[in-house]
Amino acid sequence: MDFTKPETVFKLENIRNELVKMEDSIIFQFIERSHFPTNGNVYIESNAELPLDDFEGSFLDWALMHLEITESQLRRFESPDETPFFPDKILDSILPSINYPTLLAPNAENVNYNDKIKNVYITEIVPLVSKYDGDDANNYGSVAMTDIQCLQSLSRRIHFGKFVAEAKFRSDEALYTKLIEERDVESIMKHITNSAVEEKILQRLTTKAEVYGVDSTNKDSQRKITPEYLVKIYKELVIPLTKDVEVEYLLRRLD
């Protein structure tokens, strides 16, 4: 899949292959996160334990915002598959722009689920994947950096729903145009859903977690990420959020 070549972008098979590759990054980042406790202090806004001058937000927000500012100058958010968590703070790139062809509808960049993704990550994913419920002040920086990696991978995966939705729209423009004009959210959701594909993803994740999630050369090693948790995270959070992105993108497709 090459964003400079639109003909490669809207093939569902290519998009799904990208989603499969992203599973590996997400699993390995969860494994990195599993080395640390929950470290709730990192997520508390205006936290006296972690004072930040002139900044309203958490330590994670502070780190993520500053990293995104630098990454924006390195052209990260010009790439059509990258969505910033701080769209109002990012800067122009100091590298010359790559002139990507127009791939998505004009409103695509306004479909931004990152606040929701961050909230779900902190409240539902961190408790499942971290080592134990507790705090270790020596790890605040490492935890924030690992969280940022997890969040950016989850964001990319979930916002890939825009490409899936565009491919599906193009495969049956008449049907989707009708449903969009009728604002028939339920039918749009029904048509973008492919239960067999979802089932296959969950089966594959079970296998991957069994292989990657434990050191098979060390019988006493602790399991870092279990199939149960990984499947739960995908089934209850990642796939539903991807579908919400698909539906919202389609609802704005004709604007």
Ligand SMILES: O=C(O)C(=O)C[C@]1(C(=O)O)C=C[C@@H](O)C=C1
């Ligand atoms: O592959 C698709 O068709 C998608 O829409 C992506 C996805 C997913 O999130 O992985 C979402 C909805 C479908 O039910 C199946 C899979």
